[in-house]
Amino acid sequence: MAMLSPLPVRDGVGATRLHLPLTGPWPTVGAFMAERFFHLEPERLLARFDRGEIVARDGTPLTRLTPLGEHEFVWYYREPPVERHIPFEVEVLHRDDDLVVVDKPHFLPTTPGGKYVQNSALVRLRNLLGLPELTPVHRLDRATAGLLMFAVRPEVRGAYQLMFERREVEKVYEAVSALPDGWDPAAPALDGHPFPLVYRNHIEKRRGHVCVRVDADRDPNSETLIELVAADERVLHTRLRPRSGKMHQLRVHLAALGAGILGDSFYPDLLPEAPDDHALPLQLLARELRFVDPLSGRRREFVTRRVLQEAPRTR
16 A cells, blocks of 8 residues: 655645665764765754654654664655646646646646646646646557546546556547658558558667667567548658557657658667657647446546648548
8 A cells, every 4th residue: 555645735736755774883864864965055954843844644843963773764755846838738638536638738747746836737727727636547658649637636546556556548640740761652651561460569668768678589568550531742640559558669660660750759770869859749639548447337428629730631
């Protein structure tokens, strides 16, 4: 069972829990935290004890002289980073007592982390809807737009997450790529495979790397059905039906077939880090979600209202 925080959600952000050693060379909790967070000025950190901002499991504030070993966990609010506002809004498509479904814009992360806290879909929605216990059921990459689901209450989140784990959710995406070399409109194909095609490979996430690794020597663990929507003299528009949920799967699969998604700075080549280019977001959209609701038994279907700006005009 998850350990409940003694501190409420504040400004849409939950408190952080820190596991303390019960023994060690530090005489106090404050001394341990000053070393643990060495990048902070020590007195600035210790002043947070004086203000009662670091608490034990029962909510009791610790002091800078609380001995190490009295508590195994403490909770505190992280000091918010200075954020640059992301000028795109999340749109609520559906809300009931159990579920919130939204259209997430490009560039907005699903959850807070790093330099994005208030500028995350979760925190914005908690504040907008007044739902401090709202939690994501699944995630989209920051660069990807489209449908995203949140559980209203912690006790229903597991049932919805289990649907994704069991692959009981039908997910449909769209992507726009530059027209591949050698494209033949009379016989449309990717890397010699006519549409519709199924692509498989083995994807693994590497610690400390922003890109995933493809291992050609291992059995496939990812699979995507790729369908042709349209093409013109500039671009290729495809519909993607992932049958697994590996990190960056759709981006990797299209890049491997010679149709890397427009706006992708990771695949097929990792480009140097640069500020977001709002003029050309990643042309990947989570378009549809279909499933049988595990709580009501009703068939659910959601479709995005967004479109990919680089898609061919004719369909």
